Structures are given as structure tokens and as C-alpha cells.
Amino acid sequence: MTDTIESAKRAAAQQAVKDHFKPSAAYVGIGSGTTVVYVVDAIKEASTNPDVRFVPTGSQSRQVIEKAGLTPIEFNSLPDDVMLEVAFDGADEVDEDLNCIKGGGACLFQEKLVATRAKKFVCVADYRKNQSRLLTNWPSIPIEVAPIAVPAVLRVLRSLGSSNPKVREISGLVKTDQDFYIVDAPFKTLLTPSDVSAGKGKGDGSDGTWEVNQLSKAINNITGVLEVGIFSGINGVQAEALREKKENNDVVYGAQKPVAVYFGMQDGSVKTQTAKE
Template sequence: MSDAAVESAKRAAAQQAVKDHFDPTATNVGIGSGTTIVYVVEAIKQVSTNPAIRFIPTGYQSRQVIVQAGLTPVAFDSLPEDTMFDVAFDGADEVDAELNCIKGGGACLFQEKLVAERAKKFVCVADYRKKQDRLLTVWPTIPIEVAPIAVPTVLKGLRTLGSNNPKLRTTLLEKSGPLKTDQDFFIVDAPFKTLLCESDVKAGKGKGDGSDGTWEVNKLSEAVKALTGVLEVGIFSGLNGPDAEKIRSTDGVRTVTSGQKPVAVYFGMQDGTVEVRTAK
């Protein structure tokens, strides 16, 4: 497929996602990073330029997209801690059958996860290349944001977990050194074998805890996050926003405060249609 066809697929997915999930009377809307988000903001602008809506970017690039569209950007940390976003739109590097996502190809994974977890619902927009049954089918690595001083420690830990040759991401101009995130952290890209879904483990296709060489999405995310020096892992898994909101202990106390999986993923397809995967 040509570059033009891919861009057309992204635009179609963005337009449908915005049509289904953007409310022109919303108060706070999260805007993720990446090439697909340009089309999300384009579609939002066609529906509303209400200056009262606050758009929360996940990094420098998405803030510039918001500004150039004539919309109102607001920094994440300028909002009160109990402020929830009506919706958050973002892309993904790969999405599996259970709506788990790999994100971080653009090095904004930490802020993307902050915004996704603050949203009442996270809606993912992507093209057909990102649609897979399992994570790490085509996309080769898990992006991980790491404190610079901890890079050797994290690399060793990743190898212990079974990653084959994790690497520190450098800039396009390699002599400029490691790529830096908006937090002045580094990105490590860690390859693993194709990840199992929860249903795979239940079906006996592997233990999923690394002991037999297989990792289930949630268990790998937890294991990597536990390595000292890791700020965030580019796996978006677990619960989505609505499901997290429902979970309470027997005495009615909230035991889960946020979700990070999308409620729906919109894939622009090669033939111009849009395929939607929703939470089961």
C-alpha cells in the first residue's frame, strides 16, 4: 500500500472515532501523540472550535497540533488532581485481540499513560498495520522509559526477564547520543517473544509468567515496571476506564483508581472502511 493509502486509512479511522466519541460540550479532552492524532484533531476542529474545551496534550508534538488547530491546550499538571477527562484519543504501535496496546514508538509513553488513565474513556485510533491478534507480532519491541543513570541496571534486568538484546534508543543523528523524552529520560527498546493474552494462559498455551519462556501482557508489564530505574512501560493493558470505575471492595471502597486500556480501537483499513474493536 502507498503512503497516501495509509494516510487515508488513518484519516478515516480518526473521523469515525471522533464522530462516535467526541462531545462538542466536553470540558477536558486528552490528545495523544503521533501521526494519526493529526487527523483526530482535524476531525475535532470540523465539529467544534469551542474555546472553553481544554485539550490536554501528551507531549510537545501534540501540543503544537492543538495550537495550530486553534484549540486550547492545557498542561496536564495544571489541572486539579481530581479532574477527569471526558475522553482521550491516542494512537498505538500495535493492538491485540483483547485491546492491549504497545505505545512509545514516538517516545511519549509516560505522558500518554498519564492522560489515558485520567480519562473516563480512552479511544485508540490506528491504521490496519497496527491490527494484530497478539502484541509483538509485527512491532518488534516494548518501549520503556528509563532514568539515564539506571540504563545498565535496566538492560541487565530485561535480559534476565528474557529480552534478547534490549537496546538504548539513539537519535537519528547517532553522534548526538541517546534520544531524550520530555522528562529528560531515555528510551530502551526491549524485544520479547510474541506476548500471550489472558485467554491464551487460560487455554493452557503457556504459563505467561516468564518461567517457560512465555509472557502474558499484564505480567510482563508488571515485571518490567518493577525494575529499579523504570519510569514507565509502553504496554497499555489491564482495565479500561469504565471497568476500573466499577471495581470496589466489599465495603464499597474504590480499590482501582484508573484504567489504561482503550474502550474501542478504530482501524482504518486498506479498502477505505473502518473496523472497530470494542471491549468485550
């Protein structure tokens, strides 16, 4: 089984890089997790620009970049006028609208920073992560929380309907690169906007159901929360279109949702899901 999963990750990474990485690219975002190792390998083979720079989403992805002999740079060292040409990252679960749950590796805040600075975010995963709705197999929403605020945040999460939110522990309390804690908050399977339109639930928590975007906003509004591991809303291409039209002054970046997700399958093939128009 392990060999099958690793082969699936490798196949998905190679196809995603082939489709979305320009060999002459100057700035590329690299996410965290086991799948991105194969992404970096594929990029190293394809790149023709010796000056290409990679922005990691955390210490783990920085190590992967350095081990491959490539050059990482800090997010805050990017020139003001530079957008990443593409950001590659994994996911813990992806629904049919390409909404993602991320944060299983405790890097969700920096993952979102990098994704929102990219012209496009491309997700690479294996077949286990492909579900019609979020919180189908993955059990909870990861949330990055200031240590002093943990008790208050847990109380609010319970009031929002989370059954048993807990601070993540693996041989002790898990801390992020920001020295924050990760709270894992279980909720019922999340609705999509089309589910709410079809009358499958209100999606605002009042009837026990939450729609992806509404839950993300509700959690982000809790004092003490740095970021929530729901990647939803618009993608990078949509954000760029809004910027060009100047229709929404609030949109500067916004590639929280991928333009495409590559799932490596058990039989060695790759299933691609792209953004709906």
C-alpha cells in the first residue's frame, strides 16, 4: 500500500509540474508535506533558469528545497511587485469545488501566505484526498491559534458546533513556525454553496450545518485565531481578473483555492480536476 501511495504522489507531481511549471520561471512557491518532495524533483529536472528562487511554506519545505540543491528565499524578501508564477502544495482533503483542507503538517498560515501571493496555486495529492465534500474522511479543521487564546478559542469553537476541538499533541504540544498552537476542530461534513442553494442546509451553523466559506469566515473572526486551514473562495486566475477590472478594491491577492488539483491514482494514472468557470 505504501508503495502504491508513493507512486501515486510521484505521478501526480510529475504531471502537475509538466502542465504548470515554466522552465524559465523566476519565483515559485513550494508547500509542505510528503508530496512536494516529488514536485521539487520534477522541477529540478525541468528548470532552465539557474537563478530561479523558491519560497517555502515552512522549515520542512525549505529543507526539501535545499536538499535538492535549489535556492530558497524568505517570503518577506520577495520584491513588492513580484508575484510567484506558480505555487505547488498538497492537501489533506479536496472537495468537488476544489475547496481544500490543509494544515495536517502544521504549516497552514505560511501555506496560505504563499498561495495568496501566487498567480496560480496548483494542488498535488493522492487518491485518498479526493472527496465530494470536505470533512468526509479527514476528521477536523486545523486552526492556528495564539497560545494565550487557546481556552477562549476552544470555547467559541464548541459554540459554533465543533464536537470536541483539541490542541494537537504529538510527543507534546505541536507548535508552528510562528510558535502558535494547532487546534483540530471536528465539524459535520461541510456543505458547498450549491448544497445551500439546493436546500440541503442553511450553511450558517444555525441548523447544525456549515457551508465551507461561511465556516472559514466564522473561525477566522475568532479573536486569537491566526489562520484557518480551509482554502476556499476565489483562485489566482479569478483574483487577477478582478484586479485588472478593478471591480473589487479589497482583492489584492487571493489564490486560496487551486486552479487545478492532480490526484495520483492507485493504477498509476493521474486524475485532474480543474476550476469550474
